[in-house]
Structure formats: structure tokens, C-alpha cells
Amino acid sequence: MLNRAPLFLLYLNVLAVATCGLIYELIAGTLASYLLGDSVTQFSLVIGVYLSALGVGAWFSQYLHQGLARTFIEVELALALVGGLSAPLLFVSFAFVQWFQLVLFGTVFVIGTLVGLELPLLMRILKEHLDFSDLVSRVLTFDYIGALLASLLFPVLLVPYLGLMRTSLVFGVLNALVGLWGTYLLRPLLTKRGLAGLRGRAFLVVGLLVVGIIKADTLTTWTEEIILGKAVVHAKQTRFQRIVVTNNRQGFQLYLNGHLQFNSVDEYRYHEALVHPAMMAAGTPKRVLVLGGGDGLAVREILKHDGVESVTLVDIDPGMTEIATQLPLVRDLNEDSLMDEKVTVINTDAFVWVGQEHEPFDAVVIDFPDPGSYSVGKLYTTFFYRRLRQIITADAVVSIQCTSPLVAGQSYWCILRTMEEAGFNVRPYCTAVPTFGVWGFALASPQGDLVVPMQLGKLEQELSFLNDSMLANLFELPRDIQPIETEINQLNNQVLVRYYDEEWRGRE
Amino acid sequence: MAESEKLNRRQLLTVLLGSQFAHSVGCDMSKLPPVGELEHTSFDIGHLLRDGVKKAIRPDVHEDVGVTIVGGGIAGLAAAWRFKRAGFNDFVLAELERQPGGTARSGSRDGFKFPWGAHYIPVPMAENHALIELLSEMQVIQALTKGGQPQVSEEFLCREPEERVFSEGRWYEGLYPGHGASQEDLRQLAAFREEIDRWAEMRDASGRRMFAIPMATGSNDESVRKLDKLSMEQWLDERGWDSPRLRWLVDYSCRDDYGLSPDRVSAWAGVFYFAARIAGMGNESQEVITWPEGNGRVVDYLRGVGDDKIRTGLAVFRVKAGTNTESSQVAAFDTNTMKPIGFRSQQVVFAAPQMMAKYVIDGFSASGRDSTAFRYGSWLVANVHIKDRPEDSGFPMAWDNVIRESRSLGYVTATHQTGVDYGPTVLTWYYPFADVDAAITRKQMMNLKWADWADVVLSDLRRAHPDIDTLVTRVDVMCWGHAMIQPLPGFVWSPEREQASKPLGPIHFAGTDLSGVALLEEAFFHGVRAAEEILAVRGILDQPLVEIRND
Known part of the structure; x- marks a missing residue:
């Protein structure tokens, strides 16, 4: 009979079951706070729905009469599945379900009902073997201890070390193991028929959730694919940013923190416009500096100029330059430019690097991300440009990408005004890049008379976009892109980040 | 030492950081940082x-x-x-x-420089000739405008983002906790600013600013002397300004500059803090000059001279x-x-x-x-070395990072002014003993060990940065016994x-x-x-x- 099994093992069961139940509730509350904000409301609602569902479960338990032990195990397995997958389910459904709250509270209600069934079932199983007052006191004691355990573990260990996705899956596994264990512990109360099937299902649930734990990162990527609407071929989280490469029928795209950096379909327009005007205006530059541009595409264009002796590329993120030198898709596009013997790659913050001493450069290509944050905004300040002036020759030419002058006019002209303030002679120009729209650049030089280049010469053969007339045309500004007054971007005001935020908000 | 003079962990955390620590675990030494030192002034x-x-x-x-x-x-x-x-x-x-x-x-370690105390100077106004002279010599001030206003090199002006405040689980830009402010909160803030502007604009019979730095160049008119008879709290009460957000801003400012809560700060000093930094009506508060090592830069320069x-x-x-x-x-x-x-x-x-x-x-x-009228407050300063930046929700790490629910002043990021936004850094954490004189005596304070203080520092930082324990490599603590004159x-x-x-x-x-x-x-x-x-x-x-x- 059952009393041969040590009773504390059954109490351990109660403990595990109680811990799992509360963990699921906490996950739902935390997730709802993360995704929807307003933590007080979310937690109140989640707790309310959960507690009332407990009542519903308890009430339902009266209608169960036969095969209590088997039902208990089935409930455990169901709970393992629903609870264990609750965090992934909620994350994914948030991405593409309009009535997210319905999914959220539905899940909480199902979990609550199942947990509500657990204790009455277990108590009825045990009532044959224990004095009623002992039974109630012990089961409830372990139930509350389990709740305490969960509430301590959750903030201290689980969220910081496992994260929500894995916590949910790990406790699902624990729940399923309780069920599986039940098939042995409650063996005397189970009929032989269907026992193997029950165990089989328990193993299946454990296996499913373990795969989920291993693949938790892939789940995150999958969510991103749904949001970006394209197949993700590569994704990596570096210390600085999240880099995602997607692919569709037309070509492939690279995103940094969700912002499109280039599309292989038309990036040549952007990079030819960024690089060649400066290279032509600089005459025959020997030492070329690239700031940002870790994808190697600007370097590809630079290497088309014969006189170039060395290219130094400074990009903060080794994760980015690794993609450019290792991912075949990107290597094909940049023609292995970063592997060229003339090229030196330096992974450090350009802000610090330009403050050090360097042999002066003849031409500079600045290809930083748009100034959407303070840590990028500092790379567009008078302070930065003054430091840059210290490491270039007196007649060096600098080109810079400076966001869309059509969408973000203040941002665009602010960058040009700031360069002027730092002592550069600046010429605006722009071109159309279909996936970006109208894009803005500038040529800048410390020399007084910056001559805009008109002739590409034999280089034209190697280009896909520019020809002589197009080159001159870049510098003809249309009527809707004309200079406006802006403040100057300095480290101590960072007005550019504010302009950029105002102008781009809601437009991407 | 009598047993009663040693506070236990729970008492210490509750007294210094607030009642939410009243239920903290008796002894939690597992979370102490790997190394660190406690330094006292030559007590x-x-x-x-x-x-x-x-x-x-x-x-x-x-x-x-x-x-x-x-x-x-x-x-x-x-x-x-x-x-x-x-x-x-x-x-x-x-x-x-x-x-x-x-x-x-200031101090330095592992290539980082960081302050041990004062860490900034508002850009001096034209009348502060001596300081302008010094800062020009240090090449911090590049030139003077025609009106004699100093122009400070961009490198030394505090880089944006300057301040952020942690409130209700999230960081917000600026120091005033504007998130969720009511119309009444904002009205009182505007009225407060207007009153400060009025003081900043006003001149006395001799043409002096009412509040100027150094204070000897400001007015000694009866109208400002009168303020000294009130506490800052009474001054706010008199104007009916009870907005919790405004009160918090003033409370924070008083603790930050004077190490005292507003009920113990002279209203003269309270108004001085704000008005002396504003050139006049319609002007923003003067920008601040700072260095990674704080005012240690001035010390090192002067030491070089003498x-x-x-x-x-x-x-x-x-x-x-x-x-x-x-x-x-x-x-x-x-x-x-x-x-x-x-x-x-x-x-x-x-x-x-x-x-x-x-x-x-x-x-x-x-x-x-x-x-005997000269009374001095105590401070605790900690330099917390971290191997990487903590995860944040909301506004990104700034120069000054303030936790609204805390009696500490939060921390200043030592690498902020160098422009390094990633990787290891040092956080300089400040705690003035603003309102706990009765609860913790100077003697009790001096009896506490490094582990006690490190625990206080990390318990406070943990509120805003739950992952701080995984990042800390070292915590050094300085106990300033008589740190600051108190403008009671x-x-x-x-x-x-x-x-x-x-x-x-x-x-x-x-x-x-x-x-x-x-x-x-x-x-x-x-x-x-x-x-x-x-x-x-x-x-x-x-x-x-x-x-x-x-x-």
C-alpha cells in the first residue's frame, strides 16, 4: 500500500507543486509589467485572476471521483506544459496578437484552475492514509513553504540568472518531473492499464521543455523574424548592440538594434555616394581613415582608388567586423575588403581613438550610425570634430553620412553647422537610396577652398551608380532641402540627439 | 566598546537607507564584493x-x-x-x-581616476575674478567674452546626459521626477523657479547680486539675512509649496550641497544653492565644470604650483x-x-x-x-569598481545618477567625462548623514568595518541595479568624520x-x-x-x- 512510501516524499511533492504554481503567477505578472507597463495594475489583475481561478479549480475537483491518482498526474503534466511554455507563448503572442491581454489572462486562468485542482486531489488521495487534521495541517504547511520559496527564489536567483523565458521552462520541467515521479510514487493507486502511456507522455513533456530550454535563444530570434517579417540568417547580441542579418527574395539586410544599416539591393548607391566624392576631392589620398563602417562596404569602395596605401578602420564592435570577415553573405558583398593587406581594423571607441596621436590621414570617411543615442551623439560634436582635425592633414577631405535631410532637416543641418563651428569648410550633398529614401552627406575639409569633384575618370568603369553628371548632380540641392538655422551640437548640450529623436520618432 | 554601540546589519540598513530594509536578512555577507578598503581621515x-x-x-x-x-x-x-x-x-x-x-x-586605480569628495564647479560668473584666473591658468577657461563671462573648453563642461533619476523601477532624464507629475506639481515647480529667478535677478542698494559665489561678493542686505532665521522647510511651508516632487527636489539639493535635510538647512543657504547659480531672469543655471577625478584636478594643479x-x-x-x-x-x-x-x-x-x-x-x-557654532556633518563616500555597465531600464547612464527612494545621493560615473560609455568604470557613491545624527553617532560610525559599509553601499545600488553584485570587483569606502560645515x-x-x-x-x-x-x-x-x-x-x-x- 501507499503508506510504505515515505510520507515526506509526498510532502516534497506538495512543496514542488506549490513553488511551481506561484512561479508561473510571478512570471505572468512580471511579463505583463514588462510588456504593458504599469506594474501595479498588471500584478493586481494577474493575482486576482489567478486566485479566482484557484477557486474554480478547487470547485471542479468535487466532480472528479474516479482515478484520482491518474487525474492528479494528468493535471501535473498539463500544468507543466501550459506553465512551462507560458513565458515563450506570451512573448511570441505579444508580437503578433492584437488582444494580448486575452491570451495573458486566459493563460493565467488555465494555470490557476489546474493549480486549484492539485491540492484537493492530493488531499483526497492522502486522506486514506492520514488523520484528517494532520493531513490538512501538513499539506497546507508545505503549500505555504513552497510559496515562500518561490517568492524568494524568483527575484533573487531566477530573474537575474535565468531570465523569464528559461525560468518558465525550468519550472515546467520540475512540474513534469513531479508528474513522472507520481507514476512511481502513486503506483499502488494506479491501474496497470495505460500506465506506460502515462509515463510516455510524462517523458515527452519533460523532453519538450528541455529542448525549449536549450533553444531559448532561437525562440528570441524567431520572435524577431516575426516582427521584422523576414528570415533571420544571423543574429548576435554583442556588448554594444544586437546585430541581425535578414534575407528575403530581393537581397539581404543588416540591422543594428532594429535599425536598418544597409540592404544589399541598393547599398552601392549609398556607399559610392559616401566614399568617392571625398576620395576625388582629396586628390590621391594615401592614408585613409574610416570611422564606423564595420560592414566593410565603404572600404570596398575606397580600395577602388589606386593611390591608396593604407586604410585604417575604427569600429567599436568586434562583433560587427567579425560578421564582415566571416559571414559569407557579407564577405561576398564587401569583396573581402577587410581582409585586404592595406586594411587595418581597430575595435575601439572612435571617441577615445581620435584623441590619441596618429600619423595624419589624407581622407576620412565617417559612417557612424545615426545619432539616436547619447553614446553615438558624442561622435557628432564640435569636440569630436576638433580632435579629428588634429589627426588629418591640412588639405584632407572628410565625408560623412548625416541621416535624411528630408525627414530630419534639423538633424542634418545641425551636423553641418557643428562641423563648420569646429573649423571645417563644409559642402552638403544628397542622393536617393530607395530603401532609405533621400539620404544626406557632407564633404568637409580644413582647407579654405574645397573644390567639388566633377570627374571620375577611369574609376567610372568600376562603379554601379555614379557617373560624371551624377557626381556633379549630388551637390545640387533641391528646393525642399535648404539650409536652416540650428544650434551647434556640443558634448554639454547634445542637441542633435534631441533633434533626431523629435524628427524620427514614429517614422521608422 | 560597549555592545550597544555596534549596530546590527538590519539596524544599520534601516537607519541609513530606510524602512524597506527593516526585514533584511540578519547577515548576508555572501554578497560582499571581492575586495576593498576602508579609509578614515586622520581621526x-x-x-x-x-x-x-x-x-x-x-x-x-x-x-x-x-x-x-x-x-x-x-x-x-x-x-x-x-x-x-x-x-x-x-x-x-x-x-x-x-x-x-x-x-x-581624488584617487586613482587600474587606470581610472575618481573623486573622493567634491566633484564639480559651476562655471564662475564674471565677478569671481580669482577663480576665473585659476581656471584660465589651468586652461579650463579658454577666453572671456566682452562682458567678462568665461568661456569654458567643451572638454570640461559636463557632458550630456547630465542627470537621471531612478523612480518606480525606471530611470528618467533630469533630476526633477517629472514622470506622473500632476498639474499642481508643475504649477508649484514653476512658482518655485520664478521665485528663485526673482532672487537671481534682484540687486541690492549697492548693486550687488543678492546671492553670489563667493558669498562675500553677494548682498548682506537685511532681506537676505532674514532668510537665515528660517529653515528651508519653513520657507517652503510659508509659500504653501507642498508638492511631494518639489519637496523631494529641494530635499535632494539640500542633502547634496549641505549634507542636511531641509528642516535643518537655513533658508538662506537653500535659496543660495539655486539662485547663486543663475545669472538672472530667463537664464538657465550655470553649466558645471567637471573632471573624471572631480575637484581632485584642481587639487593636483595647486599642489603642482606649491x-x-x-x-x-x-x-x-x-x-x-x-x-x-x-x-x-x-x-x-x-x-x-x-x-x-x-x-x-x-x-x-x-x-x-x-x-x-x-x-x-x-x-x-x-x-x-x-x-562652537561651527558644526560639521559626516559623509560616506564609496568608489565602486565594476567590470561592466549594469543593465538599465529607461534613460541611459548619466554623469549624476540619483535614486529617488534613497537617502543616499546616488552615484557619479567616473568615466562619463572621458566619453567612454562601455565596459569597466568606477561609480562614486555619496551618502551624507543628513538626518540620522540621533540614530547613529559619529563614534558608532567610526566603529563600523569595511564589510558593514560595503553592504550599505551595495544594498543601496541594488535597488536600481539588481545585477550589481555580478559586476562589482572592488569597493573602497571613505568615512569623512567632519566633512562639511553645516549651514544650520x-x-x-x-x-x-x-x-x-x-x-x-x-x-x-x-x-x-x-x-x-x-x-x-x-x-x-x-x-x-x-x-x-x-x-x-x-x-x-x-x-x-x-x-x-x-x-
């Missing part, structure tokens, strides 16, 4: 001197020197700077600690004023050689805290002076304070406490002033940098 030597050891020691070695400067904080260093500038080199500076600089000093004259580890225990025929005498205990040493000079700059004057200067009390109501415009700057025969006084508020600018002003008084007496004062008020 023991200071108290030995106070308690009369001096009578037993009599130096038999004497040096003859024109002027002896007692104390190597900013005031003493400023006096030395002023002497050198006048071409006067016949002086010596005696400093108790191993490092000069007082509460402006280098050959600075003697550290000298505990001055007696100053005796000379007469027409006899030199003044300064007796010190040299902690380097463990021997007493004496200086005979014509003048003395007493640039140590006023609280020491009655123990050190012969006949100080007999001269009718009373320094009635003190700033008390006769005791006003009289304290006047020389006592050949002894000239310097120090920020003479202004009633602790600011580098005030310390520097008094150091320069004391030096100029002496240069004038010696007949070698060239072009004075400070104006001495004659009223």
Missing part, C-alpha cells in the same frame, strides 16, 4: 590633539619662515598659489594627511600668535619622523576647520571668539561666523566654513583673501584678485 590624531596631548610635546627643532600655512585643503593650497603668484616664496604649508586637498581630493612648500603628515597642535618683537609659533608633530617640529614666522594662515581653532590657537577663546538656520548670518574671517593679530583665517557653506569656490576665495591680507601687511600686494568688504 585618531585629530582627537589626540584635541584631547590635550599637545601639552606634553615641545619641539626642539625650529624652522624660520615668513608665513606658515596650517592646512592643505583648497583654502591652504589657494593661499600658497596666491603667494607664488605674487612672487613670494618664503612660506611653508603644513598638512595633516598624507595627501593634500581635503574633501576635494609643490616645494607643501609638507604632509604634519599634525599642527599649537599656534601661538607673535607680537611686534616676537615671531608667531606653530608647533606640529611630524608623523613621518614621529618627532615634533616648530615653525617661527611673521604671519600664519590658519586654513584648518574653525572647530580646531580653540584647541590649537593659544588664547583663542580668551580673545572673545567662539567657534541662524548660522550663516551669525556674528560668530561673520567675525571668524577677521585676523587675530598675525593669524589670518581661511576655509570654506568661514562662508557657512562648503564649496570649493568659497574655500578658494578665503585662501586667496587671507594670502592677500598678508601680502598687503608685508607691502607686496600687487593686483588684488578679491575685494574685501568693508561693511
